[in-house]
Amino acid sequence: MPFDRIDRQILDLLQEDGRMTNVDLAERVGLTAPPCLRRVRALEEQGAIRGYHASLDAATLGYPITVFAMVSLRSQAEADLAAFEAHIAQIPEVRECHMLNGEIDFILKLVATDLKSFQEILTSRLTTAPNVTSVKTSLTIRTAKALPGIPVVIGDAPAAPAAAN
Template identity: 45%
Template sequence: MTLDALDRRILRALQRDGRMANVELAREVGLSPSPCLRRVRLLEEAGVIERYAAVVDGGKVGLGLTVFARVWFRGQDAESTAGFIAAIQDLPQIVECHLMVGDCDALLRIVVADLDAYWRFQADRLTRIANVRNVKTDVPMATVKRAGEIPV
C-alpha cells in the first residue's frame, strides 16, 4: 500500500489517540467523516494499522520494573530458534523480543514487579528454555523517553 500525506496524517493522529472518534479524526486531518472512515478501514485491512491498544503504567499495576535481557542461544539453526520463539510466547513477562544480528541472539524487554521477581523469572523460566545458553540483564536507571508512536 502506498501512503499519501493524508494517510500519514491519519496515522499520526491515531497513534496519539487511538480512541479518537471518526468525526474528530476527520476534522483534524481535513476530510469529511465518510472518506476518513474509508481510509482508516483500508489502513486496517492492509495491516498498516495492526491493532489498537491502551498504554498501561506498569508501576500502577504492580509491574514497576522493566529490564532488558540479552540472550545467547546454544544453536542458531532454524529449529532451535523456532523453539525459543515458541517458548517465549507463553511468558507474559516478556513484552518484546527482537532477534538480533551482532553480539547476542535475542534482546528481550521484560516487565516484573521488582528485582526479586526478575531473579525468580530468570532462574525458573528464562534460563530453562532449551536453547538458551546465556542471559545478561541490563537494568535501566530511568526511562527518559517511551514513545508508542513511529514517525510516519
C-alpha cells in the same frame, strides 16, 4: 503501499490518540466522516494499522521493575530459534522479544513486580530454556524516552539538517 498526505495525517493522529472519534479525525484531516472512515478501514486492511490499545503505566499496575535481557543460544538453526520464541511467548512478563544479529541472539524486555520475582523468571524460565547458553541482564534505572509507534512524515521527506559553516 503509497500513502498520500491525508493517509499519513490519519496514521499520525490515530497513533497519537487511538480513541479519537471518526468525526474528530475527519475534521482534523479536512474530510467528511464517510470518506475518512473508508480511508481508516483501508489502512487497517492494508496492515498499516495493526490495532488499537491503551498505553498502561507498568509501575502503577504493580510492575516497577523493567529489565533488558540479552540471550545467547547454542544453535541458530531455524527450529531452535522457533522453539526459543515459542518458549518466550509463554512468559507474560516478557513484553518484547527481538532477534538480533551479532554476538547476542535475542534481546528481551521484561517487567517484574519486584527483584525476587525477576530472579525467579530469570533462573527458572530464561536460563533454563532449551538451547540457552547465557543470559545477561540490565535493570533500567529510569526511562528517558519511550514513544510508541513510529515517526510519520506528513509532507515531503524531512528536510536535511543545514550544513555547518
